Amino acid sequence: RKEVEQDPGPFNVPEGATVAFNCTYSNSASQSFFWYRQDCRKEPKLLMSVYSSGNEDGRFTAQLNRASQYISLLIRDSKLSDSATYLCVVNKEAAGNKLTFGGGTRVLVKP
Amino acid sequence: GAVVSQHPSWVICKSGTSVKIECRSLDFQATTMFWYRQFPKQSLMLMATSNEGSKATYEQGVEKDKFLINHASLTLSTLTVTSAHPEDSSFYICSAPPGLAGELYNEQFFGPGTRLTVL
Numbered sequence: 001r002k003e004v005e006q007d008p009g010p011f012n013v014p015e016g017a018t019v020a021f022n023c024t025y026s027n028s029a030s031q032s033f034f035w036y037r038q039d040c041r042k043e044p045k046l047l048m049s050v051y052s053s054g055n056e057d058g059r060f061t062a063q064l065n066r067a068s069q070y071i072s073l074l075i076r077d078s079k080l081s082d083s084a085t086y087l088c089v090v091n092k093e094a095a096g097n098k099l100t101f102g103g104g105t106r107v108l109v110k111p
Numbered sequence: 112g113a114v115v116s117q118h119p120s121w122v123i124c125k126s127g128t129s130v131k132i133e134c135r136s137l138d139f140q141a142t143t144m145f146w147y148r149q150f151p152k153q154s155l156m157l158m159a160t161s162n163e164g165s166k167a168t169y170e171q172g173v174e175k176d177k178f179l180i181n182h183a184s185l186t187l188s189t190l191t192v193t194s195a196h197p198e199d200s201s202f203y204i205c206s207a208p209p210g211l212a213g214e215l216y217n218e219q220f221f222g223p224g225t226r227l228t229v230l
Contacts, residue, residue: 043204043221044155087154097143097208097219103154 001026004102006088013078013109020074021105023088032091033064033071037084038104044087047073078109114138115207117222124195125230131191132225134161134205140185141207145219146178149202161188161205195229202226 006023013019025033033050048055050062050071061074075082088102114137124130134144142163147155159169159180167180179191192199203226206219 041202041224041226043224045221046218049218098145098157098160099206099219100157101147101154 002103003027003092003100004088004090006086006102006105008103009106009108011105011107013075013082013107015078015080015109015111017078018074018076019078019107020072021086021107022070022072023102023105024068024070025088025090025100026069027090027092028066028069030069030090030092033062034089034091034099035060035062035071035073036087036089036101038087039084044089044101047086075107078107080109080111083107083109115205115220115222117203117205117225119225120223121226121228123228123230126196127194129191129193130195130227131189132203132205132227134188134190134207134222136186136207136209136220139207139209141188141209142185144182144188144205144207146180146188146190147204147206149204149224155204158190161190163188192227195227197229200227200229 035047036044037047038044050064054063059076063072085104085106087104090100116135118133144161146158149155158173159167161167161180161182163182169175182188204224205222208219
């Protein structure tokens with residue numbers, strides 16, 4: 001079983017619609033959680049950290065469910081520029097910064 | 112924000128040659144840098160942790176004699192792919208968290224990646 005699992009998609013989303021997807025992680029000792037965005041042939045860029053109480057950044061909302069070991073990302077009012085692969089990333093160490101990446105969820109926003 | 116650069120951005124080489132990739136933190140010091148590899152349509156896989164002034168630590172299954180890492184200064188780590196073969200063709204990305212080794216930071220800064228093609 002992979003440490004961090006994601007639905008690869010693609011999620012085809014009409015412009016202006018809402019899309020949500022999850023990520024599950026296997027290590028219950030995982031400490032920190034993030035969503036990164038990766039465009040084709042580019043490096044990942046941090047979209048947002050995920051906090052226990054859930055957090056929102058503009059049109060993006062992230063949730064963490066430690067009991068069920070999953071995190072989610074919701075994108076409201078999707079823009080064409082939101083088309084990308086969204087990577088679920090987990091830091092399972094109490095110290096240090098070794099990140100484990102999920103396989104990514106591809107989102108395609110269409111006019 | 113903090114910037115990490117990589118050089119070269121792409122390289123094509125013949126099978127059997129060695130390729131060196133540089134990762135630099137431009138406006139901060141990084142005692143630790145990470146090297147990842149990403150094959151097409153797959154996720155980033157951590158290869159090794161580069162530690163300034165000491166030996167790199169490699170993830171399981173990564174050959175340390177094939178992927179040589181040198182972290183000679185607080186702003187530079189190099190990855191050398193020795194005797195490269197076509198199966199080594201991949202997207203190699205480095206990242207660096209700001210600050211001291213062992214500290215936990217919310218963000219790592221990624222280099223733009225190096226696309227290696229071995230013929």
